[in-house]
Amino acid sequence: MAIQNLSKRFPNGKLAVNGLNVNFYEDQITSFLGHNGAGKTTTISMLMGMLPVSSGTAKIYNHDIRTDMTTIRRSLGVCPQYNALFDKLTVEEHMWFYSQLKQVPKDLAQLEISNMIVDLGIPHKRTSLANTLSGGMQRKLSVAMAFIGGSRTVILDEPTSGVDPYSRRSIWELLIKYKKGRTVILTTHYMDEADLLGDRIAIIAAGKLQCCGSSVFLKNSFARGYYLSLDMKSAQLQAEDIGLDGDRIRG
Numbered sequence: 001m002a003i004q005n006l007s008k009r010f011p012n013g014k015l016a017v018n019g020l021n022v023n024f025y026e027d028q029i030t031s032f033l034g035h036n037g038a039g040k041t042t043t044i045s046m047l048m049g050m051l052p053v054s055s056g057t058a059k060i061y062n063h064d065i066r067t068d069m070t071t072i073r074r075s076l077g078v079c080p081q082y083n084a085l086f087d088k089l090t091v092e093e094h095m096w097f098y099s100q101l102k103q104v105p106k107d108l109a110q111l112e113i114s115n116m117i118v119d120l121g122i123p124h125k126r127t128s129l130a131n132t133l134s135g136g137m138q139r140k141l142s143v144a145m146a147f148i149g150g151s152r153t154v155i156l157d158e159p160t161s162g163v164d165p166y167s168r169r170s171i172w173e174l175l176i177k178y179k180k181g182r183t184v185i186l187t188t189h190y191m192d193e194a195d196l197l198g199d200r201i202a203i204i205a206a207g208k209l210q211c212c213g214s215s216v217f218l219k220n221s222f223a224r225g226y227y228l229s230l231d232m233k234s235a236q237l238q239a240e241d242i243g244l245d246g247d248r249i250r251g
């Protein structure tokens with residue numbers, strides 16, 4: 001995916017995205033970082049076709065978001081910042097619904113859904129209604145729905161926010177397992193998550209790209225490295241610590 005000079009100005013004059021240029025690659029997770037208000041959600045909303053662009057564009061598998069959104073949506077999966085689940089549908093029915101929206105043949109859909117439910121570690125919740133799930137499980141389901149139906153482009157907006165460490169780890173495992181053959185964009189405020197999951201990290205501020213590259217590249221380019229401070233006690237003090245006569249030790 002190539003974001004090319006993308007901008008968004010809201011009707012109140014706010015320039016939320018300001019000439020953004022960045023590429024996202026297949027088989028990779030790109031962590032998309034930025035402070036609150038940096039422009040991440042606005043960018044994602046344009047990629048999803050939820051907000052019209054003001055200028056510039058993005059090409060997703062060579063389809064232009066300004067003109068080819070219908071085609072793009074067939075292979076696009078999104079986990080929004082806030083869960084969009086149906087109270088009256090079960091876990092399995094959610095996956096089935098999204099899979100059928102993408103017109104996956106029924107036998108393939110059944111197999112994909114069964115595997116996904118096992119990979120999420122929630123086979124016992126298969127027939128549970130979404131509104132009876134814990135917050136962590138609802139988030140897991142939302143992430144799974146972004147991948148279901150053969151999505152080639154997967155956009156995850158803070159998928160682990162408000163999730164306990166155990167569920168967080170199983171979401172990480174799912175992302176690592178399912179990134180093959182897909183272009184995954186992950187926004188997060190957790191630096192450990194961005195570092196661990198991101199094959200590349202793109203950082204924006206004030207709607208502009210500030211830097212982009214692998215974690216090692218960014219640390220080598222911008223970090224100060226690590227400092228190790230050592231305090232050494234004199235031989236006399238060390239000896240006294242263990243109850244010996246310092247003079248004898250030195251001798």
Ligand SMILES: Nc1ncnc2c1ncn2[C@@H]1O[C@H](COP(=O)(O)OP(=O)(O)OP(=O)(O)O)[C@@H](O)[C@H]1O
Nearest residue numbers: 010012014016034035036037038039040041042043
């Ligand atoms: N509909 C809107 N009208 C006017 N300004 C908006 C609108 N939506 C967002 N903004 C502003 O655009 C800027 C970017 O917001 P955006 O939600 O994209 O940031 P973000 O990086 O996703 O932040 P967060 O990490 O808090 O989700 C912010 O200053 C926000 O207040």
